[in-house]
Amino acid sequence: RGQRQALLFSATFPQDVQSLARFALNVEQQEAVVPFEEQFAYLYASLLRHTKEDPEDYKVIVFFPTARQTQIYAEAFEAAGMPVLEIHSRKSQ
Numbered sequence: 001r002g003q004r005q006a007l008l009f010s011a012t013f014p015q016d017v018q019s020l021a022r023f024a025l026n027v028e029q030q031e032a033v034v035p036f037e038e039q040f041a042y043l044y045a046s047l048l049r050h051t052k053e054d055p056e057d058y059k060v061i062v063f064f065p066t067a068r069q070t071q072i073y074a075e076a077f078e079a080a081g082m083p084v085l086e087i088h089s090r091k092s093q
Contacts, residue, residue, distance in 0.1 A: 017063075040076065047082065 034042045043062070051058050064070045067088035074086035 040073070043073075044077070044080065047077075051082075 032042065032046075047060060050060070062073065064073060067090045070086060070088040071090070074084045078084050
């Protein structure tokens, strides 16, 4: 069994999310402040870099501030050939 990798991205990082991250992820964590117009390119490059390190065993969680932004990024990543599971308030769970 290979090592697992989990990435957590969030527009905000409130205390309860920090607690969840420390409890569930227990891995080295990084954060970046990126100008809005550069966010997609930065996130896409980060995902590519991490998925290439272990293409068979990776999972990523990305949080966005709105359901619409989640939809837009999910469509963009799907168009780029990345497998996506989109979850937000506008979709039936």
